[in-house]
Amino acid sequence: MRLEMGTFPVRDIVFGRTTRYDAGRLTVDRDAVLAAVRQDPRIASAELEIAKPGESVRIWPVRDVIEPRVKVEGPGVCYPGICGREIATVGEGRTHRLSGMGVVEVSSVNWHDAGGDFVETFLDMSGHYGEMYPYQKLVNLCLVVEPDATLNEEVKNYAAHKAALTVSDQLGEAVRSLTPPEREVFELAPVDPSLPRVVYIWCVHSPQAMSGSPTAFCTATYGLTQLTPPWYLHPNEILDGALTGPYRTAFAMSWTVANNPLFLDLYRRHGRDWNFLGVISLRTEWTTQTEKQLMANQTAKLAKQLGAQGAVVTWDAGGNEFIEVVRSIQACERLGIKTVFLTSEDDATDGAPTMLEPLPEADAIVSTSFFKNVTLAVPEAPAVSRVIGLPTKIVRRGSTIGLHGGVDGGTLPTTGPLPPPWRYDDHYGFSSLSCAE
Amino acid sequence: MISAIYNFALTTGANRVIRGARIEHVCGDPTLSPEKDYAFGMRIVTTALQTLTIAVPGPTLFDPMAPGKT
Numbered sequence A: 001m002r003l004e005m006g007t008f009p010v011r012d013i014v015f016g017r018t019t020r021y022d023a024g025r026l027t028v029d030r031d032a033v034l035a036a037v038r039q040d041p042r043i044a045s046a047e048l049e050i051a052k053p054g055e056s057v058r059i060w061p062v063r064d065v066i067e068p069r070v071k072v073e074g075p076g077v078c079y080p081g082i083c084g085r086e087i088a089t090v091g092e093g094r095t096h097r098l099s100g101m102g103v104v105e106v107s108s109v110n111w112h113d114a115g116g117d118f119v120e121t122f123l124d125m126s127g128h129y130g131e132m133y134p135y136q137k138l139v140n141l142c143l144v145v146e147p148d149a150t151l152n153e154e155v156k157n158y159a160a161h162k163a164a165l166t167v168s169d170q171l172g173e174a175v176r177s178l179t180p181p182e183r184e185v186f187e188l189a190p191v192d193p194s195l196p197r198v199v200y201i202w203c204v205h206s207p208q209a210m211s212g213s214p215t216a217f218c219t220a221t222y223g224l225t226q227l228t229p230p231w232y233l234h235p236n237e238i239l240d241g242a243l244t245g246p247y248r249t250a251f252a253m254s255w256t257v258a259n260n261p262l263f264l265d266l267y268r269r270h271g272r273d274w275n276f277l278g279v280i281s282l283r284t285e286w287t288t289q290t291e292k293q294l295m296a297n298q299t300a301k302l303a304k305q306l307g308a309q310g311a312v313v314t315w316d317a318g319g320n321e322f323i324e325v326v327r328s329i330q331a332c333e334r335l336g337i338k339t340v341f342l343t344s345e346d347d348a349t350d351g352a353p354t355m356l357e358p359l360p361e362a363d364a365i366v367s368t369s370f371f372k373n374v375t376l377a378v379p380e381a382p383a384v385s386r387v388i389g390l391p392t393k394i395v396r397r398g399s400t401i402g403l404h405g406g407v408d409g410g411t412l413p414t415t416g417p418l419p420p421p422w423r424y425d426d427h428y429g430f431s432s433l434s435c436a437e
Numbered sequence B: 001m002i003s004a005i006y007n008f009a010l011t012t013g014a015n016r017v018i019r020g021a022r023i024e025h026v027c028g029d030p031t032l033s034p035e036k037d038y039a040f041g042m043r044i045v046t047t048a049l050q051t052l053t054i055a056v057p058g059p060t061l062f063d064p065m066a067p068g069k070t
Helices: A030-038 A153-173 A235-239 A254-258 A261-268 A289-305 A321-334 A398-404 B006-011 B034-051
Strands: A002-009 A012-015 A020-022 A025-028 A043-051 A057-060 A062-066 A069-073 A093-099 A101-106 A139-147 A182-187 A197-205 A231-233 A275-284 A310-314 A338-345 A365-370 A386-389 A392-394 A411-413 B016-019 B060-062
Touching: A002 A235, A012 A043, A012 A139, A030 A043, A030 A153, A043 A153, A057 A101, A062 A153, A062 A254, A069 A153, A093 A153, A101 A153, A101 A386, A139 A153, A139 A386, A182 A235, A197 A261, A197 A289, A197 A321, A231 A235, A235 A254, A235 A261, A235 A275, A261 A275, A261 A310, A275 A289, A275 A321, A289 A321, A289 B006, A310 A321, A321 A338, B006 B016, B006 B060, B016 B034, B034 B060
Parallel strands: A002 A093, A012 A025, A057 A386, A101 A139, A197 A275, A197 A310, A310 A338, A338 A365, B016 B060
Antiparallel strands: A002 A182, A020 A025, A043 A139, A062 A101, A069 A093, A231 A275, A392 A411
């Protein structure tokens, strides 16, 4: 499986009469793009706005950030399966991407209506809070979209995200037939057999248990989010967006999954520093001990079958999902596969461990710091001049409010100072924050 | 302690750990009829209460669904 990735760096976005890319400048025909979005009868309203790095702009609510990618040669479409898109196996041929930019999905739609999960991320294009996320450095085209209010929550999710993907597709079409300024070839070519064989165990949350629905919206594998046994994914499938869609944290969005620095580094150093075997993607939030242990066993078995001598492990969630993740590490180690675990940490309240089940086999851990903004003592984000999206935000989680004053469940104007969302949680090592030894 | 993730209860030092159904319904099963769901829940809770009369040397797992249990 060979994939050529053509990159078109975007340094500026403007609205104009035709959608086109020219030497780093992306011109967007706003009316044409919005007309494509509004073709879906489920969409009640849609607007486009531009947010640039350094501006005093806040975007709220941020459901997802998408990097436009378009399949130029080879089977399938980029971001396959999600929201009813084609499910042909991707990863072959040529793909073009618009780097340095994001299509931001701005909508009031919540993940599901079972409670407990809320859209909490807002993005500031300047200031200390926004600096914590990679999106502040992007030129962002924001789709402010609301589906028909009478639809159920699951359909609203699909409509809102499909609308954002429609924008992404429209931009991708502008570079389909152009010659990319940058090219990179990705393939798992045969390498020196003495190099260590390494697999990436990429754990992703399933909303099935929390929502009670096997089709609830979340980061999806070819569109599927339900609890399934571990998948083997060729890394080229990931580059074409086989794993895509947002989860509730700011670092689990389509853009961060597609640009995961750990994954890209594992792939780019294939044949030089190690033999990269590909990705085992484990769905998490199984709800019995037996299921969690079974998934851990099967993940380790699959890694062993692939010939892995080492495994790098990440996850994108919290709470009980830690069990199947850490037990996968334990199961790998017991089969002789060395592991490294990249994770954030809980706060050490009353001397408790910063990890839910600190097993002795998980002895090589890279910390991306505490997962709660309150533990990190992140100050509130200052007032801004312009808001893209909704004028107010309901503030969730007393733990965050405790730091900044105010009432849990209270409503604040989004132009004013805002407490950061409850979670920070850098799943893939984008930032330089780490632990206190 | 009644827990669906019973190993975690054992390693954190709960002395009497009773295996529950699932995280989202520890003492019940919504796929059963109301009568059977009630009986299922009672079996778990009754087991839990019975274990209070049993001396244990340390963290011990009790399975309400083990063969021979009534």
